[in-house]
Amino acid sequence: xxxxxxxxxxxxxxxxxxxxxxxxxxxxxxxxxxxxxxxxxxxxxxxxxxxxxxxxxxxxxxxxxxxxxxxxxxxxxxxxxxxxxxxxxxxxxxxxxxxxxxxxxxxxxxxxxxxxxxxxxxxxxxxxxxxxxxxxxxxxxxxxxxxxxxxxxxxxxxxxxxxxxxxxxxxxxxxxxxxxxxxxxxxxxxxxxxxxxxxxxxxxxxxxxxxxxxxxxxxxxxxxxxxxxxxxxxxxxxxxxxxxxxxxxxxxxxxxxxxxxxxxxxxxxxxxxxxxxxxxxxxxxxxxxxxxxxxxxxxxxxxxxxxxxxxxxxxxxxxxxxxxxxxxxxxxxxxxxxxxxxxxxxxxxxxxxxxxxxxxxxxxxxxxxxxxxxxxxxxxxxxxxxxxxxxxxxxxxxxxxxxxxxxxxxxxxxxxxxxxxxxxxxxxxxxxxxxxxxxxxxxxxxxxxxxxxxxxxxxxxxxxxxxxxxxxxxxxxxxxxxxxxxxxxxxxxxxxxxxxxxxxxxxxxxxxxxxxxxxxxxxxxxxxxxxxxxxxxxxxxxxxxxxxxxxxxxxxxxxxxxxxxxxxxxxxxxxxxxxxxxxxxxxxxxxxxxxxxx
Amino acid sequence: xxxxxxxxxxxxxxxxxxxxxxxxxxxxxxxxxxxxxxxxxxxxxxxxxxxxxxxxxxxxxxxxxxxxxxxxxxxxxxxxxxxxxxxxxxxxxxxxxxxxxxxxxxxxxxxxxxxxxxxxxxxxxxxxxxxxxxxxxxxxxxxxxxxxxxxxxxxx
Numbered sequence: 138x139x140x141x142x143x144x145x146x147x148x149x150x151x152x153x154x155x156x157x158x159x160x161x162x163x164x165x166x167x168x169x170x171x172x173x174x175x176x177x178x179x180x181x182x183x184x185x186x187x188x189x190x191x192x193x194x195x196x197x198x199x200x201x202x203x204x205x206x207x208x209x210x211x212x213x214x215x216x217x218x219x220x221x222x223x224x225x226x227x228x229x230x231x232x233x234x235x236x237x238x239x240x241x242x243x244x245x246x247x248x249x250x251x252x253x254x255x256x257x258x259x260x261x262x263x264x265x266x267x268x269x270x271x272x273x274x275x276x277x278x279x280x281x282x283x284x285x286x287x288x289x290x291x292x293x294x295x296x297x298x299x300x301x302x303x304x305x306x307x308x309x310x311x312x313x314x315x316x317x318x319x320x321x322x323x324x325x326x327x328x329x330x331x332x333x334x335x336x337x338x339x340x341x342x343x344x345x346x347x348x349x350x351x352x353x354x355x356x357x358x359x360x361x362x363x364x365x366x367x368x369x370x371x372x373x374x375x376x377x378x379x380x381x382x383x384x385x386x387x388x389x390x391x392x393x394x395x396x397x398x399x400x401x402x403x404x405x406x407x408x409x410x411x412x413x414x415x416x417x418x419x420x421x422x423x424x425x426x427x428x429x430x431x432x433x434x435x436x437x438x439x440x441x442x443x444x445x446x447x448x449x450x451x452x453x454x455x456x457x458x459x460x461x462x463x464x465x466x467x468x469x470x471x472x473x474x475x476x477x478x479x480x481x482x483x484x485x486x487x488x489x490x491x492x493x494x495x496x497x498x499x500x501x502x503x504x505x506x507x508x509x510x511x512x513x514x515x516x517x518x519x520x521x522x523x524x525x526x527x528x529x530x531x532x533x534x535x536x537x538x539x540x541x542x543x544x545x546x547x548x549x550x551x552x553x554x555x556x557x558x559x560x561x562x563x564x565x566x567x568x569x570x571x572x573x574x575x576x577x578x579x580x581x582x583x584x585x586x587x588x589x590x591x592x593x594x595x596x597x598x599x600x601x602x603x604x605x606x607x608x609x610x611x612x613x614x615x616x617x618x619x620x621x622x623x624x625x626x627x628x629x630x631x632x633x634x635x636x637x638x639x640x641x642x643x644x645x646x647x648x649x650x651x652x653x654x655x656x657x658x659x660x661x662x663x664x665x666x667x668x669x670x671x672x673x674x675x676x677x678x679x680x681x682x683x684x685x686x687x688x689x690x691x692x693x694x695x696x697x698x699x700x701x702x703x704x705x706x707x708x709x710x711x712x713x714x715x716x717x718x719x720x721x722x723x724x725x726x727x728x729x730x731x732x733x734x735x
Numbered sequence: 736x737x738x739x740x741x742x743x744x745x746x747x748x749x750x751x752x753x754x755x756x757x758x759x760x761x762x763x764x765x766x767x768x769x770x771x772x773x774x775x776x777x778x779x780x781x782x783x784x785x786x787x788x789x790x791x792x793x794x795x796x797x798x799x800x801x802x803x804x805x806x807x808x809x810x811x812x813x814x815x816x817x818x819x820x821x822x823x824x825x826x827x828x829x830x831x832x833x834x835x836x837x838x839x840x841x842x843x844x845x846x847x848x849x850x851x852x853x854x855x856x857x858x859x860x861x862x863x864x865x866x867x868x869x870x871x872x873x874x875x876x877x878x879x880x881x882x883x884x885x886x887x888x889x890x891x
Contacts, residue, residue, distance in 0.1 A: 152862040155873035189862020339818030342859035377765065377802055378858065415758070416765060419801030421856070435758030436792075437799040453757060496820030496861035503862050534819065570819045584822055594799075725880075 141179040143220060146196040148263065150185030150346055151381060152503075153192040157209065158182070161193055164212040169220070178220050184350015186263035188250050189503040191231055196263075201244030205231040234500040234522040250501050253520055255482065257490045258306075258343075258466030259506045262350030267385050270392040273353040279398055281469035285361045286404045289472075294365040295321060298468065300476035302488035307333060307424070307461030308539065308565050309641070310487075310554040313468075316458055319448035320366040323456035328368035330359055331452060331459040333429060334375035334382070337421040338537030339588065340568035343492040344462035346504055348375065348382035351466070352389035356412060358465035360399065361472060363410045366458050371412040374429050377419065387414060421538075421592035425640045426459045428594070439596045440640035461566070463492055483509030487553035495521050497570035498528065507552070514548040517571060528573040531672075532656070536565025538585045538592075539645030541652025542578065561652040563645075577674035578657040579664055583611040585649035589642065600643030603634040607650060617677045619665035624654060673734040676719045683710050683723075686731035693723035693732065745770045746778065750785035759786055760796050764803055773804040801856075809844040809851035811889045814868040818857030826865035830854065832879040833867075836886055849890065 147153075147162050165180045186194045191205030195215070202225050204215065211229055218224045230241045233249050240248050256262075265272040273279070285294050299314025320328065332355060336344040348355060359371045375383055390412050393399040401409045415433045422428045423438040430452045432438035451457025467489055471479045483489050487509035493516065496502050500522035507516060517523070517533060524530050532542040541562035543550070550556050554564050572581065586608040595601045607630050610623050631647030638644045654661060663669045670678040683693070689707040694700075701717040704710030712723070712732075724732045749766040753759040763782050767774050774797050783790040797803045815821075815830045830841065833852055837845050844851040860866045863875025874885060 151858075151873075152860050152875075155860050155863055155866070155875055189860075192862060336859070337856065339822075339857035340820045340861055342857070342861060345859045378856070415761070417800075418761060418765060418803065419856070420799060432761065433758055435760040435762075435796070437795050439799075494820075494861060496864060497823045502820070502864070537819065568819065570823060572823060576823055581823075584819070 139176075139179075141177060143178045144198040145178060145180045145215075145220070146183050146186075146198065146263065147180065148184075148186050148192060148194040149182035149267075149381075150189070150192075150262075150349055151342070151379075152185065152189035153194055154381065156193050158193040160209050161195065161207060161212060164209050165216065168213055168216040172216060172221055174216070174220060181266045182268075183264065184262040184267050185259075185346040185504060187254075187259070187346075187504040187506075188231075188501060190501050191503075196245060200225070201246070203231040203240050203243075203245055203248060204229045234525075235519075249522065250503070250505070250520055253511070253515060254506050255490050255508050256506045257470055257479075257482070258347060258354075258463050258492055259350070259504065260470070261354065262346055265351070267350050267352055268388055270353060270389070270396060273351070277473060278353055278469075279357055279396075281472035282357050282360050282364075282398065283404055285364055285472055286406045286408055291321060291365045291367065294361060294472065297472060297476050298365070301467075301471045301479040302476075302483075302486075303464065303467055303471060303479065304487065304554060305461055306463035306467075306491065306567065308338075308536070308563070310564055313460060313464055316448065316460070317362065317365050319446065320368075320456050320458035323449055325456045327370070327453075327455045328366055329452040329455055329457040330363040330366060330368040330371045331429070331433070331457055332359055332371065332373040332462060332465055333424065333426065333459050334373055334379075334462045335417050335424045335429060336376060336379075336462070336566065337424045337592075338539075338566045338568050340496050340534075340570045341494045341537060341566045343494055343504055343567055345376075345379050345382050347462050347466050347492075348379070348386055352382075352386045353393065354469060355386070355462060355465050356389050356393050356399065358460075358468035359412060360403065360410045361468055362458060362460065362465070364408050366456075368458070369409050369411070371410060372433055372452065373412060373414050374417060374423070374433055375414060377416040383414060383416065390414070420594070421588075422594045422640070422642050425642055428640070429459065430457065437594070439594045440642075442639060463567070484551065484553050486555055491552065491564065491567060493552075493567045493569045495569050495571070497534075498524055498573040498576070499571040500525050509553045510551040512549050513543065513552055516552065516569070517548065521571065524571065524573050528575065530571070531574050531576060532572045532578065534562075534570040534572060534581065534649070535568065536563035536645075536648070537568045538588050539563060539641070539648055540565045540568075541648050542572070542581065542656060543652075544656040561648070561655055563648070575672055575674060577615070577670050577672040578653045578660045579611065579670075580615050580672075580674055582650045582653045583608065583615055586611055586646070589646040593642065593646075597637075597639035597643060599634045599637040600639065600646065603630055603638075604643070604646050606630055607634075607647065611650070614661065614664045615670075615675045615677065617664070617668045617675070619661075621665065623665055624658070624661050628654065679719065679734045680714050681712050681717060681719065681721070681723060682733055682735045683712055684731050684733060685709060686729050687727075688729055688731070690728070692726045692728065696722050696726040698722060742770050743781070746781060747785070750782060754786060760788060760793060761800075764793070764797055768803055773807045775805065807844075810849050811869055812851045812853065814853045814855035814858075816856075816858045816860070816864070816866045816868075817854045818861065818864075820857070820861035821865040824864040826867075826877075828879050829865050829867060829877050829882065832882045833886075836883055850886070 428438040687709040694702040
């Protein structure tokens with residue numbers, strides 16, 4: 138094996154790829170060659186580092202220097218200064234948002250964003266080359282599969298997972314070991330082990346990052362699971378919108394075959410296992426397990442009533458176990474390090490870690506993995522680096538379209554399954570969208586309902602018609618046409634839909650509405666009774682006003698598309714609110730900050 | 736661009752490849768969508784005949800999933816992410832600006848056939864919010880005033 142004195146790790150995750158990391162790699166390789174360093178320095182395209190905000194990200198080892206927002210034209214400098222002369226390039230080094238401190242003297246692990254994280258599922262993301270099986274093996278890859286197949290019985294594997302307390306990371310939090318137990322107990326000639334990679338929650342992208350950054354971990358976990366429940370065939374159902382993930386997963390499967398880690402008689406035992414990939418086609422409901430199986434079978438992705446549960450009658454009518462990507466990301470580690478180790482992380486009823494996708498109004502957007510039980514405040518303020526532009530924190534939305542909003546007063550709660558559910562939110566798949574004072578909570582509820590109405594498969598009435606009625610009410614509220622009694626109507630509909638919808642999509646669809654009513658009822662009331670949007674967000678409910686900061690430059694009057702602004706040069710202008718269409722153009726044109734929303 | 740005859744030949748190849756496979760309708764439709772850019776009725780009929788299922792079944796699947804389009808799309812397909820992270824960071828304003836610039840509503844194609852404007856679900860690039868995609872290119876950290884210049888690149 139070739140040895141190198143330095144490694145340049147370039148993030149090849151979706152976020153960084155979108156901002157040109159492939160061109161960076163090309164340039165690095167060119168430059169290293171030009172300087173004759175190609176035998177001393179190796180460039181590796183890794184999976185996601187997590188801190189997407191700073192992308193494209195480049196890390197130089199052995200120092201662990203963290204370069205952020207690197208442009209192609211910066212590459213020459215990193216090569217000629219850092220890699221040739223050993224001088225770090227100060228102006229490209231990541232600067233902490235909160236402390237304004239340069240990370241030049243620090244390695245990756247000492248940076249605020251990473252310090253409080255603990256990486257179990259994401260352990261290899263941003264560390265290894267995901268397209269190279271040897272790198273995965275060098276990091277203990279496939280050792281857990283070897284251990285399971287050669288030293289453990291299927292029952293022992295299941296017991297280890299059961300004892301670890303691992304719960305489903307896809308949303309509902311069902312104990313993984315129990316699921317495996319049920320599937321193992323079903324007697325059948327043929328069983329299936331399915332990986333649910335239909336990551337549909339808006340704002341959640343951990344499954345994507347895991348598949349892109351460490352695809353072998355999923356292949357290995359599926360083989361272990363297949364052995365445990367007695368399945369010889371695996372399916373991964375993955376979104377077609379994730380082309381990089383699909384391609385790397387396919388490559389991982391092919392490489393595993395080449396190495397004899399998939400296929401017949403794995404590790405010389407009589408265990409056979411193979412994995413197929415099936416692409417989704419853009420239907421959110423297919424994240425629901427019965428809908429997902431219908432989709433793999435090539436049909437419309439409509440859910441069906443349970444029981445029978447998949448463990449009894451699943452894919453192609455055979456017993457089937459379905460786990461989410463992140464859940465599987467923990468499996469090999471549990472087998473290797475044991476249930477006790479896993480239990481030592483997190484809390485009593487929520488063991489291990491959870492990956493969250495931090496997004497919205499937060500400085501450090503990206504992926505974070507924290508031990509369960511970490512206070513929400515630590516995630517938002519320390520890891521997330523707080524709210525940008527000096528704005529005030531209003532709420533954090535967790536659990537996507539099935540979840541709820543957690544207000545500032547509850548920021549000190551620990552993040553674990555049961556606590557989140559008890560405050561009307563939920564763990565969900567791990568999307569965490571931070572909202573600031575400019576976000577209207579009624580509009581956020583409307584946004585999620587709009588999503589579920591669009592994604593409802595239409596099979597059951599409560600979801601198909603009920604969510605539409607809720608959306609109509611929310612739409613009239615944000616448009617200033619809300620009526621007395623609307624809040625109660627929403628609550629009533631919500632309860633009925635929750636109680637009667639066929640699948641998880643419908644049953645949880647009202648949650649965003651209920652939780653915003655619970656914590657932000659005053660905002661609903663302001664919209665309905667005072668025809669006012671406290672966040673100054675809802676266009677129909679706000680007026681643009683020119684204050685005395687106006688210098689009379691006439692820029693706004695010239696820009697107004699409907700001629701609603703009048704005034705003479707060098708004198709304060711005025712907006713005719715009858716004519717104004719509230720497009721906001723004047724506000725963006727004003728150089729003096731004289732136009733405000735009221 | 737392959738001509739029509741070639742496209743139908745490609746479709747037949749795809750059908751032959753997946754025939755007999757369980758759940759073949761989805762992958763064949765996906766390939767057809769890739770070959771033709773949409774799945775008109777004659778293509779659906781061909782898939783139904785080729786795989787030995789009814790046209791109703793193929794049509795049912797084609798209309799259920801957002802990925803399949805029954806009508807041709809524009810030369811450039813724009814997808815504005817309306818996922819939560821992008822939405823709270825103002826992707827609706829990006830959408831409005833595109834709609835204004837192209838003079839079309841969401842889901843429509845411009846008269847010259849150059850652009851189709853779609854709203855998409857989360858693209859998983861939340862770190863770059865707000866985000867849009869034109870064909871395979873991702874544009875992140877957008878502001879409405881960047882929109883005209885980006886569109887011009889595709890008009891040239």
